[in-house]
Amino acid sequence: MRVVITGGAGFVGSHLVERYLRDGHEVVAIDNLCTGSLRNLDDASENPRLTFVRADAAMPLPVRGQVDLVLHFSSPASLVDYTRLALETLAVNSAGTGHACDLAERHGARLLFASTSEVYGDPHVHPQPESYWGNVNPVGERACYDEAKRFGEALITTRMRKGPLDARIVRIFNTYGPRMAENDGRAVPNFFAQALAGKPLTVYGDGNQTRSFTYVDDLVEGIVRLAAHPEARGAIVNIGNPEETTIAAAAAIIAEAAGVAFHVEHRPLPPDDPARRKPDIARARALLGWEPATPLREGITRTLAWWRSARGYST
Template identity: 55%
Template sequence: MSRALITGGVGFLGSHLCDRLIEEGHEVVCLDNLSTGRIDNVAHLGGHDAFRFIKQDVTEYLYIDGPLDYVLHFASPASPVDYQRLPIQTLKVGSLGTHKALGLAKAKGARFLLASTSEVYGDPLIHPQREEYWGNVNPIGPRGMYDEAKRFAEAMTMAYHRYHGLDTRIARIFNTYGPRMRPNDGRVVSNFINQALRDEPLTVYGDGLQTRSFCYVSDLVEGLYRLLMSDEVNPVNVGNPNEFTVIELAHMVLKSIGGQSAGSTALTTGIEICPLPLDDPRVRQPDIGLARAKLGWEPKVQIAEGLVLTIEYFRKQLEGSS
């Protein structure tokens, strides 16, 4: 049985990766300081012979007993609410945390996978975004702590690959949604769904014509697993190329929730327009040609299906908290 460490393993994506690796027959060590992740996300794995949880900050001295075959570095605040609330911690986990995780992978002879982000492209000047694009990032803006932390993490990962010969992978993850997102994490899908379920106005920033591309979590995890098991060293975009505007997404959510409401054909919920935050990207769409060619991967879950599954998750969460 091979053994994997997942930093940030109780987070939205990390917890789904714990499930996937265990399903594939791997033993998983899940490390998280619980600053943004929820232990409930891995509660179902408690007592599993192939699962171990360690509460620790990855920026501190990192020691894992026994062998490791894989190190997956997913520790980081990943939503605007979190990384703007924790700016120094975000920079530290992208720099010191990445250094610690890479050092552990080197010591164990493990393959290393970095969870990078589409935010390395900033507010892009090319569209869709291809891996060879270097980005348009404001390093001192309100999103700089996250963008630059991930760009630094990519640079350090490639330095370890080139200088130490470490076997590395880099996933540039685009917008992802699905069960286990936090209702108040500031991400557009979770915001819209929870506002609509509470019959509150959906908050749309700017004119709502900025575009996004949303990948359902099961599709994304499939892409990440294929990348981990591939021989592709260069960064790979992992996301859904189906692009639409934020205002279109708001109407999709309202329609989906209205259609699920017993005895109701429409909600009273409307849309509230707010000022566009500084440096908010106007477009975001992955070119996944490399993922198709190298991983044989592309998303399968359509947005309408994914929204229904995510809405059901949040509905149960709301009912459980009431």
């Protein structure tokens, strides 16, 4: 198979690149490096079945030759990044999603779109099943991301109604693991960087807001299964860990795993920060036989080991 992965030099994208190469496929990774890094592809770049194309995925995708699967993963993904790149975020998830549809349709390839739990906004339904429409502020600071992903979903589902496109949508919940960006404002990387630098861990609000943390290998497994499923045209699937963890508890586990004292510094909550987030994964279980396999402590220990070796922390 020849797989095109937009956002291939990002955190999740680079793990997908490695997984498809490991499974014996050819991979074309497209990235403009606005939030990703070629360092994320250091190991993969030695593989002759990988082609890297530096290009803006908000524009028509410059891919020639056979295409069997398109994974549209390019998008700034953290509050810090999509606030800085707000218009680019809107573009890559709207026009860019249209170009990803065009490429897939032209080649009779499947498309898988990386959507997000943010489409549920600050949810009134808990846990969130895929049938929940969400509670999103369409004009708030996060709208450039949340509404762009919602538009991407609307575009794909409309194009499937109007034409032959075979697409699937994964709604990704908070994912962590090796290679996540260090300073993008997300809770887990913040905690790692602060714990390893011996600083107090910054907790926004009282820390009782919950998240579900998924280890990246588990996410990749869910994505690969959804993309490969022979009868999942049009499927929209939550992939995330249904085990709810408070932000304060996650901070404590990271401090303990890093072997540092647990000091917290509280800061005000950012606007529209969701209070609770937990996926209903009944559909992933039934359709894909998927559920997360990596307990939080184990995933944190693995991430910490990578953080120390790749980022040179000595603590």
